[in-house]
Amino acid sequence: MLKEKYADRIAAIFAKYPDKRSAMMPLLYLAQEEYGYVTPEALGEIAALIGVDPTQVRSISGFYTMFREEPKGKYWLQVCTDLPCALRGAEQFYQELLAELDVEDGGTTADGMFTVERVMCLAACDRAPVLQNNFHYHENLDMDKMRALIRQWREEAGQPAPDAAADSADPDDSAAG
């Protein structure tokens, strides 16, 4: 339960706002941090903390793309493919990223490491292709930079790439290797 485990943080969040309801988004972040995504139970917990119906909490978590209501990978990669970013190659970059990680649009890799999805404007059009990894920005990307980042994150997580051929941009090669 968030209430017991994070009593101090929750108190600090509430202290920032004149109205309890305003604390809904920080509490959703907290729940997402704790449970990996906004679980149905978390909606109830937050509703009880604020004193509103859980429906209102779900409405907020459903509106904003930075809250996920389904399980996600350890690294949550969000790529903007809106028009200005697409003009700088974001759409192609996104397709290549999906192929690199062998996931569907919006899907999670089989090892549970990466969830990849497209989002609307990240307010960094001039530095596209741009990607958010767990809300941290990586800008002016290409696949070389991206593969290096993926390797780095895998090492960070203590899960090195499944095989050396992962460096290849061609998924067929990787499957063959």
Added chain:
Amino acid sequence: MTENTVTLHIDGTPYQMPEGMNLVDAARIYAGIEIPIFCYHPKMEPVGMCRMCLVDIGFEARDRATGEPVLNPDGTPQVRWGRKLETGCTTRVTAGMHIRTKTQAVTKARKDILEFLLSSHPLDCPICDKGGECPLQDLTMRHGPGTSRMAFDEKKRLGKHLPLGDLIVLDCERCIQCARCIRFQAEVVGDDVLAFHERARSLQIISISDPPFDTYFGGNTADVCPVGALTTVDFRFGARPWEMENIPSISPHGPVGENIALGVRLDRDSGGVKRVKRVLPRQNEEVNEIWISDKTRFGHHFTLSPDRLQTPLLRKRGELVEASWSDAIKAAAKAVKEAGNRVGIIAGPMMTNEDLYMLRGLAGHVGSRKLGVWPPNLGDPDPVAEVGIAAGSRLTALGKGDAVLVIASDLEEEAPIWFLQAKQAADRGAHLVVANMRTTKLDRYAGHVIAYDFNEGVDVLNGLTAAAISHRWTNRSALERVNGYDELTAALKGTRQPYKEAAEAMAKARNLVVFVGDDGLDPEGHTALLRAAANFLIITGHAGQLNNGLVPVWPGANTQGAFDLGFSSENTRAMLKNPPEVLILAGAPAAADPAYAALLDRVETVISLTMFHNAAAGADAPTTAVVLPIQSFAERDGTFTSAMRRVQRFYTAHGPAGQSLPAWEAVGLIGERLGMPRPPRSSALVMQALTEEVRLYSEMTYPALARVAEQFPPIGASPDFYGGATRSAAGGTGIAWPSRAEGRGKLTVKAVRAPEGVKPGPGELVISPVRRLYDRTPEFYTATLMHGRIPEPFAAVNTADASRLGIANGDSVVVHVAGAAVHVTAVVDSYAPEGVVLLPLYLSSEPMPLVPLAGTVEKITEPVPAD
């Protein structure tokens, strides 16, 4: 809104209208010009979401240097038009404003908005319940494009047939995202259990409250929905709107007297007879505005339930067997004749004024004055006749500077529409004071919540009155017509005044309405509380004026009518001490209280007039000799008098169940056998006779009751005026009889004290009955669609009491009170006050007393399985 009248030009024509009104209302009401809308609703704040009401807005130009109006060559003021169209619903009328509603830009905007809305609409009108009364359909015909440029395959596919709770079904594809339903729940009701999820084309309405869509008012969302996105489980696929006749009627549930229309149609599934397909609200701004509770909307199934008694029953050789009307009437008349003035009558909450008039005529004929009302726990209603809320008052008028007191009542459970109205009065700035021995939902909106101990409601009111007297918050001119003021002052000397702020807010309020219930009260306590409330109203000058006065939260649809015709709860109680020889139970479930169940055995003969032949109506009593099937409110016409003393007429919607008759006619037939004149041939003629005999009702003839007061805003007037299913007030808006305070005579205040009350012995608790909206009376339980919402029988026990008794939440317990044993589940929380067990009425089929009494609660221990 200010009262300033200004000139607004619409399409070049000047109109006078109040400043500050929004353009949609102003154009419709003052100029008869339609600005089409979907999301705007006059009962909710405008939000400008649907963009359908776009108009061209301009202002008369003024020279910046001189401030003089700039004129055209022809001398007319020059208008500077805005560069873009603006939403009419969010723009308010100001002086010098011009609007255009017929320009090419406006016409094109309407067409484009409709094309946009329809681009992801399924256009399944032929199978849609809303088809035929759908604003989207109507406005598309009037303003929309004839064809679409969108390919059907590219339409967004979303969920269909999604249950939004037990009663409402959502079709996301039909939804045009106007948020009327969400806003209704949030703004009007305060149960914010609906919300949008996701965004843009994926937007959909959700409810994840527990249970989903947890509210008593959900059906209204289907009414205000301007498309077929929300449909009720009751009416879904039931009939087409144009096939139904809408019969004006009055809710038989509760004291509010909600104005409704019964949509009836010949129905193949019911064997080709006419039946109610749906219940819709009928606009009456002085009663229910345009809202009805889900109990009223869905609780109509009893009218043609197969469980209804179809024929008269007569006891032959110890058994109740089917009999002809003539035999049954003969037997009933014989019993009444033999008993003479030893006949007693107990009339139930759905008996109409016509029924009651004939019953009292019958009693009068045999010289009996034993006219009892059911339930038997009510006090003396005279304060209502003296200072009841003034005729013609409307709760919608209450706002800033006004006050509302609710005492000894859980309004949400007992009179849901008044809950809405009290809540909204508080939203508009009225000072709401809620005083109860337990928490209620209305507490959320209160400026002051007064939590008193069991039986201390009278002390609370006396304290408020004492504070008003000692601080001179009394009204000098009002005191000039008061008798007994000095005695009251003397009697209240030294009374504790713990709620001074609440007293000041109420006493100084411009208007004050006081709702008095009977929660936790015995008849003496109820009498005292009504009187104490009247005292406060009188000395603070809140009696006899519009939008002021006392509203009793009576239990039944026609409890007030019964009082008006000389029936009383006191007479009912007197029968326990002095049982009549023949007891006529007229729609009174008397055997639901063990004391009265015993009374049935102590009289010689029971004659039961009933819709349902069940234990509560005396089916199990060996003394029950004659049972007469009577008609429900839908099968006949008649009148109910609401607790605001408004006499309201309802009309025959469909044919009778079996051989049932209106109760007045059955009683008339008995009377005729006893030598009384032939009974009148119609209820209109019964009412005619009643008006001649009962002074309070002298104006209440059927033609007078059928008169329609103008409704503002005219939401029900035209189906596409504001896009909703609300029906017009046709059929009559009723007449309220004035309280004595509205006349010029003297008013009397009288000191009252809380009666002794229940004194539980050692090991005992107070067992206090509680009224819940959803119960298991046959008049409601026959609506099977509501079963999921009716709680299992329970008793609320305070945490401290429970731990003393070793009872945990969810335990099976038996409540012993007055010889009754009621088996329920314990709900342990702080809801019940310490020392008091709250036992909801009519949830269990086991008899239980209707007044608070001392009793015990005992845990039922599971038998230990032998191994």
